[in-house]
Amino acid sequence: MGVKLLACHFVFLYIFLLPILGAAEILQSYIVQLHPHEGDSEAMLASRLHWHVSFLEKSVPWEQEKEPSSRLLYSYHSVFDGFAAQLTDDEAAALRALPGVASVRADRRVELHTTYSYRFLGLNFCPTGAWARSGYGHGTIIGVLDTGVWPENPSFDDRGMPPVPMRWSGVCQGGEHFNVSNCNRKLIGARFYSKGHRANYPTNPTEAVSLLEYVSPRDAHGHGTHTASTAAGAAVAEASVLGAGAGEAHGVAPGAHVAAYKVCWFNGCYSSDILAGMDDAVRDGVDVLSLSLGGFPIPLFEDSIAIGSFRATARGVSVVCAAGNNGPARSSVANEAPWVLTVGAATLDRRFPAYVRLGNGGVLYGESMYPGKIDLKKRGKELELVYAVGGTRESEYCLRGSLDAAAVAGKMVVCDRGITGRADKGEAVKEAGGAGMVLANSEINGQEDSIDVHVLPATLIGYREAVELKKYIRSTPRPVARIVFGGTRIGRARAPAVALFSARGPSLTNPSVLKPDVIAPGVNIIAAWPGNLGPSGLESDARRSNFTVLSGTSMACPHVSGIAALVRSAHPSWSPAMIRSAIMTTADITDRQGKAIMDGDGGRADVFAMGAGHVSPARAVDPGLVYDIEPADYVTHLCTLGYTHMEIFKITHTGVNCSAVLHQNRGFSLNYPSIAVAFKNGANSAVLQRTVTNVGTPNSTYTVQVAAPLGVKVRVAPKTLAFVEFGEKRSFWVTVSAPSPPAAKDSAEGYLVWKQSGGQGKHVVRSPIAVTWVVE
Numbered sequence: 001m002g003v004k005l006l007a008c009h010f011v012f013l014y015i016f017l018l019p020i021l022g023a024a025e026i027l028q029s030y031i032v033q034l035h036p037h038e039g040d041s042e043a044m045l046a047s048r049l050h051w052h053v054s055f056l057e058k059s060v061p062w063e064q065e066k067e068p069s070s071r072l073l074y075s076y077h078s079v080f081d082g083f084a085a086q087l088t089d090d091e092a093a094a095l096r097a098l099p100g101v102a103s104v105r106a107d108r109r110v111e112l113h114t115t116y117s118y119r120f121l122g123l124n125f126c127p128t129g130a131w132a133r134s135g136y137g138h139g140t141i142i143g144v145l146d147t148g149v150w151p152e153n154p155s156f157d158d159r160g161m162p163p164v165p166m167r168w169s170g171v172c173q174g175g176e177h178f179n180v181s182n183c184n185r186k187l188i189g190a191r192f193y194s195k196g197h198r199a200n201y202p203t204n205p206t207e208a209v210s211l212l213e214y215v216s217p218r219d220a221h222g223h224g225t226h227t228a229s230t231a232a233g234a235a236v237a238e239a240s241v242l243g244a245g246a247g248e249a250h251g252v253a254p255g256a257h258v259a260a261y262k263v264c265w266f267n268g269c270y271s272s273d274i275l276a277g278m279d280d281a282v283r284d285g286v287d288v289l290s291l292s293l294g295g296f297p298i299p300l301f302e303d304s305i306a307i308g309s310f311r312a313t314a315r316g317v318s319v320v321c322a323a324g325n326n327g328p329a330r331s332s333v334a335n336e337a338p339w340v341l342t343v344g345a346a347t348l349d350r351r352f353p354a355y356v357r358l359g360n361g362g363v364l365y366g367e368s369m370y371p372g373k374i375d376l377k378k379r380g381k382e383l384e385l386v387y388a389v390g391g392t393r394e395s396e397y398c399l400r401g402s403l404d405a406a407a408v409a410g411k412m413v414v415c416d417r418g419i420t421g422r423a424d425k426g427e428a429v430k431e432a433g434g435a436g437m438v439l440a441n442s443e444i445n446g447q448e449d450s451i452d453v454h455v456l457p458a459t460l461i462g463y464r465e466a467v468e469l470k471k472y473i474r475s476t477p478r479p480v481a482r483i484v485f486g487g488t489r490i491g492r493a494r495a496p497a498v499a500l501f502s503a504r505g506p507s508l509t510n511p512s513v514l515k516p517d518v519i520a521p522g523v524n525i526i527a528a529w530p531g532n533l534g535p536s537g538l539e540s541d542a543r544r545s546n547f548t549v550l551s552g553t554s555m556a557c558p559h560v561s562g563i564a565a566l567v568r569s570a571h572p573s574w575s576p577a578m579i580r581s582a583i584m585t586t587a588d589i590t591d592r593q594g595k596a597i598m599d600g601d602g603g604r605a606d607v608f609a610m611g612a613g614h615v616s617p618a619r620a621v622d623p624g625l626v627y628d629i630e631p632a633d634y635v636t637h638l639c640t641l642g643y644t645h646m647e648i649f650k651i652t653h654t655g656v657n658c659s660a661v662l663h664q665n666r667g668f669s670l671n672y673p674s675i676a677v678a679f680k681n682g683a684n685s686a687v688l689q690r691t692v693t694n695v696g697t698p699n700s701t702y703t704v705q706v707a708a709p710l711g712v713k714v715r716v717a718p719k720t721l722a723f724v725e726f727g728e729k730r731s732f733w734v735t736v737s738a739p740s741p742p743a744a745k746d747s748a749e750g751y752l753v754w755k756q757s758g759g760q761g762k763h764v765v766r767s768p769i770a771v772t773w774v775v776e
Contacts, residue, residue: 025088029107029199033082035100049075052083059094073195078282079308084272086199103650109268110295117521118250120348122618130617134566137253142232142288143281146224148217148262150530151182155233158185170284175216189259190217193277196270212266219530227292229528231558232256242371242545245488245526252562269293271304278308290561292322292554294334297508301650306337313339314631318576320561322553323516324503332503338513341580344502345522345556349495353486354459366459367449382480387414398425409433417445423536426454440466448500450551453535459483498609499523500600505608506772511678514770516611518587522556524549563617570621577629583620584673585765587613607749607768624696624763627673637670677736680774685737694723696763702754709748709771712738741773
């Protein structure tokens with residue numbers, strides 16, 4: 001089977017349970033997992049549907065429901081054995097007791113977490129570059145699970161695109177303001193899934209959806225359009241955000257096809273809808289499926305994305321997921337399953353300076369993408385600065401309706417970050433009559449600089465600058481300031497650096513696998529935007545632009561989805577694990593100045609922030625060696641974690657006797673491209689086996705180089721790997737020992753590198769080493 005890539009984009013999805021109040025009982029959507037029912041033909045699919053309905057007939061009282069089948073939301077076939085339905089608590093309990101039912105769990109809601117980034121990644125038209133070597137991603141299909149797509153955007157123009165691959169079996173689903181003519185050779189398919197959303201939204205769902213959404217694949221919010229174009233958008237000349245950040249836009253894999261699966265709505269994304277989208281995508285024939293969705297870390301056997309993606313991976317689909325936006329908190333990384341590629345966010349070296357020049361002569365650095373041509377300094381006009389004019393916490397945050405119009409009219413208002421969105425604060429200031437805004441980071445935001453296309457002259461300043469600004473305001477009875485916009489500047493800032501909001505490891509549920517895997521551009525990313533929204537995303541914004549700027553691990557994920565498509569196009573026979581390995585072992589650990597990658601808090605980034613490092617597409621298509629993993633190896637790995645038979649079945653849909661598996665695989669360690677050791681219960685040594693496959697030149701030799709973590713001894717045997725043929729495998733063993741953890745630390749890091757010897761080539765295959773001491 002050809003390799004298929006499944007990428008998960010993260011916007012960040014918080015978990016909620018929202019029941020619907022019925023007339024006489026409480027109905028809630030549930031996901032029901034069943035023991036396997038063999039067959040995949042059309043006849044068997046129809047048989048499965050009847051089989052799923054039969055469980056409802058056994059658990060839903062006929063006297064209360066004329067047709068129990070009307071409770072069915074989805075019948076899953078590809079990535080999951082089971083269905084989603086509306087049930088009462090009593091009916092869910094009755095289902096759990098039926099033979100053939102593996103689990104019944106409540107539906108969960110998760111929420112959503114360029115003109116330059118492709119160049120920052122080193123993608124260009126060089127005949128030896130990643131684009132040329134991969135054919136720009138031609139022949140691959142990237143499926144995007146998100147908020148839908150705006151098909152008229154020029155990023156989805158199909159000029160120069162090859163025909164739709166023969167294996168494609170998807171559809172262009174019609175609906176509100178969307179029909180089959182909206183698809184083409186670039187956007188080859190589109191579907192939407194609203195049953196879980198409708199079942200859980202606590203008002204009349206039909207009215208709610210029609211007021212705020214297009215009941216079709218059309219994107220009403222912009223997130224899906226943005227991520228899809230980041231992954232595989234066509235070339236668009238003279239792209240900009242109302243003139244700012246101008247340049248030529250390209251997706252990372254501009255030759256790839258796109259299929260949009262709308263699973264997210266105005267109140268988030270429900271697991272039942274996500275599973276339905278994944279189910280169809282695998283059956284449709286996607287090569288890359290991108291999901292910028294997720295939540296807080298939860299056990300894998302309760303995580304619908306982890307469960308659905310396991311079956312997808314087993315069918316040749318590589319899963320790429322966003323790490324989440326809950327950083328910099330430790331162990332905040334989500335989408336931790338070892339069969340997915342988990343992506344954190346990093347900065348670019350592009351800046352949009354907007355300085356605050358104070359009345360006392362001081363200058364505070366800020367950033368903004370306010371596109372107006374206004375320059376308050378050139379006007380010779382200073383504005384009075386005001387802060388917390390209502391004397392309330394609400395006015396400090398510039399919440400809508402909290403500002404005294406008489407006190408802010410014609411003035412520059414200082415607003416603290418938090419509670420509401422950044423652009424919403426500017427809207428509140430404008431509505432109250434303010435003439436400008438300074439958005440001030442709190443201590444938790446630090447120097448993080450995610451910008452917006454504000455509706456009035458505004459700038460975002462870091463926490464250090466915010467302290468100075470408020471000190472100045474307190475020092476004088478009439479503080480004044482100007483905002484001086486500096487346009488777009490490239491190459492003057494150190495980058496990449498890990499974004500402060502990017503979620504961090506070590507993995508909460510599985511510290512023996514290092515997460516996130518890599519970082520990629522995710523801050524101030526310019527990409528496609530729908531025609532029904534202004535670039536700020538506010539309903540009141542009447543401006544229109546084909547592009548806007550967004551930040552998040554949701555933006556980082558489609559970059560890696562596009563890279564995965566390039567690697568898949570260059571090596572169509574590679575497994576998902578090989579593709580992930582190629583991306584991880586070739587990642588950069590230094591920035592564009594050749595210095596260590598920094599973290600958003602100003603210190604040096606560690607492996608729990610950046611994983612293997614920052615992605616490098618040119619090297620990923622030619623990695624030299626790769627670490628491969630078979631689906632059965634993941635099952636064995638779950639056994640080593642102590643998962644029960646039923647917990648493993650919920651994830652893998654296969655029965656397993658862990659005692660027998662572990663007996664047959666003594667000393668097993670997952671063949672992961674990174675090396676993570678978690679010492680607990682007094683353990684102080686571990687031996688791990690790794691196997692690499694030669695995908696570079698025949699007759700090549702690699703020599704190991706090791707930088708051991710502080711206080712840890714690392715021995716590798718053998719120290720040299722010789723390959724005669726392409727595709728040949730060689731194993732090595734890594735012994736990690738630490739008598740005690742370093743003083744006042746519970747983790748340490750290093751690296752292991754296999755370097756090609758002599759004049760045989762330039763391949764360098766790098767694996768980070770992370771050691772943690774777990775206190776239970």
